[in-house]
Amino acid sequence: MALRHWLQLSLTDGIGPILTRRLIASAGSAEAACRADAALLRSIEGIGSAKASTIAAALRKSVERVDEEIDRAGNAGARIICSDDDEYPPLLREIPDPPSVLYVRGAIEPRDLNGLGIVGSRKCSYYGREQAERFAALLAGAGFTVVSGGARGVDSSAHRGALSHPSGRTIAALGCGIDVVYPPENAQLFAQIAERGALVSEFPMGSEPARENFPRRNRLISGMSRGVLIVEADQRSGALITARQAYDDQGRPVFALPGRVDNPLSAGPHQLIRDGATLTTRLEDILDGLGPLPQSVGEPAVFESIAKDVKTVETPPSPIEVTDQQKLILVKMGDDESSVDRIIEETGLGAQIVLQELTHLSLKGLIQRTSGQVYLRRRRGNRE
Secondary structure (H helix, E strand, O other): OHHHHHHHHHOOOOOOHHHHHHHHHHHOOHHHHHOOOHHHHHOOOOOHHHHHHHHHHHHHHHHHHHHHHHHHHHHOOOEEEEOOOOOOOHHHHOOOOOOOEEEEEEOOOHHHHOEEEEEEOOOOOHHHHHHHHHHHHHHHHOOOEEEEOOOOOHHHHHHHHHHOOOOOEEEEEOOOOOOOOOOHHHHHHHHHHHHHEEEEEOOOOOOOOOOOHHHHHHHHHHHOOOOEEEEOOOOOOHHHHHHHHHHHHOOOOEEEOOOOOOOHHHHHHHHHHHOOOEEOOOHHHHHHHHOOOOOOOOOOOOEOOOOOOOOOOOOOOOOOOEOHHHHHHHHHHOOOOEEHHHHHHHHOOOHHHHHHHHHHHHHOOOEEEEEOOEEEEOOOOOOO
16 A cells, blocks of 8 residues: 555655655655645645645646556556565665655565666777676676666676676666666667566656656666776766765765776776775775675575585574585685685685685675785674
């Protein structure tokens, strides 16, 4: 029932996310807000006397659209969620102006709590596409959900990079209705994203990709992400809007990929680096910049036994899942600092597997990198 009220408010002309929440706070609930009269609306900061009567009439009119909107979403293979729903992205709730409702194709999962945004120019160079795909694949391999905007150029490359990993997930935040394919050449990509992640939009069904939609869309990318990586952007790019929203409005770290000094598309990342963004050339730069990450909500607490002759690893103080390979690495590391080469030699695992599992263990807070390619197990009381 709550969804219907949130949806009615989102469909009401004249009130956006911020005014909606002010109205709900004054009325006491979303249901009461939908019944607001002009007198209550006049008391809301940002509405006042001039808009109160118009918005009151719009509220009465928007209720007629609710059933049609739900049906249209269902016919497009999508559903609508509101901020009262468990599926609503937790990080998005924390921003100053979260959308009242989200239209979703696909599924938002608990592990998406560790999302990382990748954005950049639509007219990126080969280098930009290559690096967007590379970082997205690395992040997907490290357990991150890659979040981007579904646009041409860097965005599309980031989505494809995440999907290139067997277990990769990606979310595309759209600047149009969930039933509108924009850009049209991404129809197949969007279908893949819906299978391996989600397409999300806050815009009503049938909304065309108007220019003013994209700054609003950008805050969803950063809002669902723990940090944002900027790959190629000129000084007027929307990617810089995303970076500013991430850092200034949402308190999320910004990472920037350096480029050729004679490429105009390097101007944006270079400016961000001068302003304090983390210069990023490898996955570890992002991991270090984010710091310890929480486990996904609802992740099972299962410790698999390995071989009978392997010593028992000290159980972490909070439920964390580890695989057999990760447990073997922890055992072989012991209590002393261990180089990657030593871990490879002690475990007999391939170099690529060891590097990947070390990344996972770092994310889980079970080890820390002390310098270069040297790692140390965290003990009880030594986990940040």
